[in-house]
Amino acid sequence: MKAMRLFAPRQPLREEAGDPPAPAPGQVLIKVRACGVCRTDLHLADGELPQCRAPVTPGHEVVGTIVSTGARVGVPWLGWTCGACEYCNSGRENLCERARFTGCHLDGGYAEYMVADERFCLPIPERYGDAEAAPLLCAGLIGFRCYRKCGDARALGIYGFGAAAHILAQIARADGRDVFAFVRPGDEAARTFALACGASWSGGSNEAPPEPLDAAIVFAPAGPLVISALKATRKGGAVICGGIHMSDIPSFRYADLWGERRIESVANLTREDGARFMEVAARIALKTRVKTYPLAQANAALDDLRAGRFSGAAVLLP
Numbered sequence: 001m002k003a004m005r006l007f008a009p010r011q012p013l014r015e016e017a018g019d020p021p022a023p024a025p026g027q028v029l030i031k032v033r034a035c036g037v038c039r040t041d042l043h044l045a046d047g048e049l050p051q052c053r054a055p056v057t058p059g060h061e062v063v064g065t066i067v068s069t070g071a072r073v074g075v076p077w078l079g080w081t082c083g084a085c086e087y088c089n090s091g092r093e094n095l096c097e098r099a100r101f102t103g104c105h106l107d108g109g110y111a112e113y114m115v116a117d118e119r120f121c122l123p124i125p126e127r128y129g130d131a132e133a134a135p136l137l138c139a140g141l142i143g144f145r146c147y148r149k150c151g152d153a154r155a156l157g158i159y160g161f162g163a164a165a166h167i168l169a170q171i172a173r174a175d176g177r178d179v180f181a182f183v184r185p186g187d188e189a190a191r192t193f194a195l196a197c198g199a200s201w202s203g204g205s206n207e208a209p210p211e212p213l214d215a216a217i218v219f220a221p222a223g224p225l226v227i228s229a230l231k232a233t234r235k236g237g238a239v240i241c242g243g244i245h246m247s248d249i250p251s252f253r254y255a256d257l258w259g260e261r262r263i264e265s266v267a268n269l270t271r272e273d274g275a276r277f278m279e280v281a282a283r284i285a286l287k288t289r290v291k292t293y294p295l296a297q298a299n300a301a302l303d304d305l306r307a308g309r310f311s312g313a314a315v316l317l318p
């Protein structure tokens, strides 16, 4: 089989050929049908995630079929947890001290085959094709965990309108929330895309929304946006940071935080998040916009994501 692997940070992925991996007890061999390209993969390739190993096969938005049963499953970022630490024992396995993540500690889906712990695989609603389902596995899931942390916020701001935001905006809209989408100033394509996904307003991240936000989610990996979001959020509101890596947040006035505003990050996911999100995805017909690439063009997909050359999500097809 072929895999596109990262051998060292800041180097292009290289194709490697070999036998499919042998599943260990509890694992299943999966034939990969589609694998989404997440911004986390860019951080990994750029050496910004020292916790990840190299060489590694990236990819944690995997849709594939279990070879032994033919069942279609999704493989998300959370690949294994210890089941014994204080986090695992308190419903917070996303924070497990010994967690292993797909495409980080464990070889992921930039490959024709992979193995995964069956307990961490997720069902994929039938209504989605393989490529359309791939972005649900991280962009959808992490966005959903961020969304749940926003409580019943009606006016919801989203900073950075990529793969996660375009799925979340549709869920928020279906729930009767108003979405205010903030994009890179001057990025008309992103602005138009946000409105098409259900945002009721879209503007530059340097602009103020037409009304104060009840909560904001920051997907863009730019620390200064946390302060912009805080200033746009009303008293008692939350600013949720959805990325695994972000540039430093500059210092800011305490007055911007005061009034019981809070800043919180979202880290990883639990299996419960996965189950709940897939229920939502089965109920609401989410339209994911995907740009597909052959597996061998994984580097081009990463470059295009970095440069913002497409709207929505990139997906590799082995």
Ligand SMILES: [Zn+2]
Binding pocket: 081, 082, 083, 084, 085, 086, 087, 088, 093, 095, 096, 097, 098, 099
């Ligand atoms: Zn644990």
Ligand SMILES: [Zn+2]
Binding pocket: 038, 039, 040, 041, 060, 077, 138, 139
């Ligand atoms: Zn991801």
